[in-house]
Amino acid sequence: MKNKLKTINIVLLLTAVFIFAACSAGLENLSTAKENVVKYYKSGQYDKDVNSVVDKTINKFENFSPVKNDAVVFDVDETVLSNYKFEKELDFGYYSGLWDKWVKEEKAQPIEGVKKLYDFFVSKNFNVIFITGRNDNQYNSTYKNLLSAGYTKFDTLIVRHPDEYNLTALEFKSEKRTALTKKGYQIICDVGDQYSDLDGPDHGYQVKIPNYMYILK
Numbered sequence: 001m002k003n004k005l006k007t008i009n010i011v012l013l014l015t016a017v018f019i020f021a022a023c024s025a026g027l028e029n030l031s032t033a034k035e036n037v038v039k040y041y042k043s044g045q046y047d048k049d050v051n052s053v054v055d056k057t058i059n060k061f062e063n064f065s066p067v068k069n070d071a072v073v074f075d076v077d078e079t080v081l082s083n084y085k086f087e088k089e090l091d092f093g094y095y096s097g098l099w100d101k102w103v104k105e106e107k108a109q110p111i112e113g114v115k116k117l118y119d120f121f122v123s124k125n126f127n128v129i130f131i132t133g134r135n136d137n138q139y140n141s142t143y144k145n146l147l148s149a150g151y152t153k154f155d156t157l158i159v160r161h162p163d164e165y166n167l168t169a170l171e172f173k174s175e176k177r178t179a180l181t182k183k184g185y186q187i188i189c190d191v192g193d194q195y196s197d198l199d200g201p202d203h204g205y206q207v208k209i210p211n212y213m214y215i216l217k
């Protein structure tokens, strides 16, 4: 009887250990996750991953000759401009007042790999269109920051207007691409750090830039 109880106890203990291990699989402590994100960005791995995506895209379009209305759509944040400095200072949190202050300082730096892709498309005479979830109050600062970061040749910068503030990123960006298509643009390529930049209609070839800091839907 004693042995039987002992066996049952061992089985229960092993079951508990198994359930605990299964439940915690894939999870890590938040501070460890943040340290890993910092390591990823600081070690050069982020730049390598961006460059790998960019080189693949350049290879794909190397022999492509665009016609007049062919366009490439770029997202802005974490696609052509880096906000890593801001995110790190906030310990990867978010506060809209501080975000607005950061945008209006116009200090975001270009993401060099993506700048190379932008330069490639400009040299091929594609129309370049930026679609960003930033709002209309941030239009001037965003425009100037794009210029100071070296993105000096583009057709249009599209931001959110008040009646679009409540749309999800996916809804807003899809609507804007469809409107561009109706205007006569042919979107050949769409570049963004979020799947909500890329999913939906009228996206052409999708280029996903890595972002391990946040997800927007």
Ligand SMILES: [Mg+2]
Pocket: 075, 076, 077, 078, 079, 192, 193, 194
């Ligand atoms: Mg973005």
